[in-house]
Amino acid sequence: MTIVDEVAPGSAAESPWAVETHGLTKRFKDNVAVDGVELLVPRGCAFGYLGPNGAGKTTLIRVLLGLTHADAGSMSLLGYSVPHHRDRALARIGAIVDEPRFHGHLTGRQNLQILAAAREPAARGRIDASLDRVGMAQRGNDKVSKYSMGMRQRLGVAACLLGDPQMLILDEPMNWLDPGGMLEMREMITSLVAEGRTVVLSSHLLDEVERTCDAVAIVDRGKVIRQGPIAGLLADSAFELQIDCSTPDRAGALLAGTPWGAGVEIGPDGLRVGLAPGTDREVVAEVNRLLVEGGVPVYRLQEVHASLESWFLEVTTRLGEQQ
């Protein structure tokens, strides 16, 4: 095992990264669940950690939080090297991992009292505010055994807030929430980020991540294969141009002789031109000019970029084909 303690505690405040890992590896016998992960999560943003089931998302979170040990690599949370300064780092972090489970015979408030007791004294004064923030103030005195899974998820988030954390690490926070709950969770994450906190969330709900996060990392088979801001990542993906015109057939014929002709398709909803990743936007104007000069009236031109979901599937499928 090679765990490198690179980050001095004194540099915590200066570190721009909320999470920083280098070569982080976790094995379960022959299975490498986390495979040399290089991850940089900037402070003050919502960061999505995406991957299919079994990709190693939860394992990475468990390693970061010290719930299980790493086999190799180095990591730091909020500038504190972990596991060496784990207690200092976790004092500033709230996290929920996997299914939210609590003592069922106690009320939500009593469960939070137990967790607050393990934190700094001020945490005990944040119980009511935490319950209120996740919309559980009215149900705080009910036994957890009577809670739905969505309510337990909210209680888990309330537990995260007890420590007034600089960073929240949420494992699949949208699970078990109804549409209204997902919307509230999204708004809460946005508000937490607006307060200057960092929110790292793992999820396989790509649409939710796209709506919530500023940046993402894509993980597959334990490896981070892409990371960066969502807009930047999608800009590298292929996109298409939808053209609404009077004569699609004629327009298709005009474009067939151009460099983009291979991507021309005529469908029931009009003409579509597939464009390679990185294509300059001037191409859109050029297409318009060609059609107009060719006598085809153009009613509408629209760039349609890939969604995070289609991009994710494209990337992971290509990776799977390679392997």
Added chain:
Amino acid sequence: MSITTVADPPIPEPVASMDGGHAIDHRGSWVPNGVMIATRFMELRRRRGLMIALVAVNIGIPTVFLAVRLVAHAVAPHSYAPAGGYDIFTNMVAGVMFIFGFIVAATLGCTAGSIDLTEGMFRHLVVTGRSRLALYLARIPAGLAIILPLVAVGFTIVCAVCAFAAPTQLNYQGVTVPAGLSHSAFETWAGDHADEVICNFNFNGPIVANVPCGNGPGGPGVTVGPGGGPQQETSPSVNRTQAIAMANQDYRDYSEHFLSPSISLMVRSGLWIELYAAIGFLVGVGLASLMGQRTVPVILLIVLEVVLTPLLSQSPIAHLLNLQRALLGLAATHFEPAGLPSAFGGAHNGGIAAASITESTAVAIFVLAGWVVVWTVLGAWRMVTRDA
């Protein structure tokens, strides 16, 4: 087509670090704070089913047993003996409270040692950054704060009934004598019942009084006196002096017939079963924490206490003598107060088992401490090293 990780992701500009106001709060310390202990106490105490079971076993069973005896004696005093008394006390303490106290404590210990894991709270607690050892140690005072008063309540009920509902008289050498008399009170009583005393009490010395022992072995009109035959009855003052002398000689024998436990015996017995309950709790915490579950450790400890220890305590087994000495229960009986029967059914204090499976006080202390330390260390080690 190759897939490459973005080398330098153009991620959003990081914002300035927040000052969360988190002063260093020593949460890495292995010492649990008072609030942790208090909340852990609350968590255990609010397990209604468990608490009812513990109270039923440790308080309910002895209480019901004694209540039935109280009612039976009240309804038919000639058919049913008084509910309390010395014999009831010693048998209840050694046969019931000692073993039930251990089982109850072990059950609570196993619950305290495993419930965070089985109910999913362990992970929440670990991510607070609090020392895992502190999380483990917080369970010990919290659990002891429950189990020790619980055992004490059950024991107090037994003491109260045995002391206040004890028989008030005993049959001593064929004479019904008030119980618990002091030396002088016994002599006074003997002087007041001179004929009965002279006719029935043993006396090693010359008997100068002559009294008729109407229903005695000599039959009506037969007297007991210096000549052994019919003589003139002696005066009441002579008889009284004779009876007092006999009572004086027999007091040591009389005083060993206890009807109610002494305060000293009750205190020593109480401390003894509390010690054993505390050990049972600590062993339960460690074993359950090591195994990560409650059911199997509880079963193991009950089997140890109810089956293995009584079996192995009965007689020495040549090749297993050291194993027998290492039994927790047997080591605990080394500190059993004198006057109590053996807790595991064998003889005690010079009886068969005690004479055969001997161990010094130092060895008994070592065994008890060993059980506590080994299981506590193993439980703590597992708590610190296990994946959450």
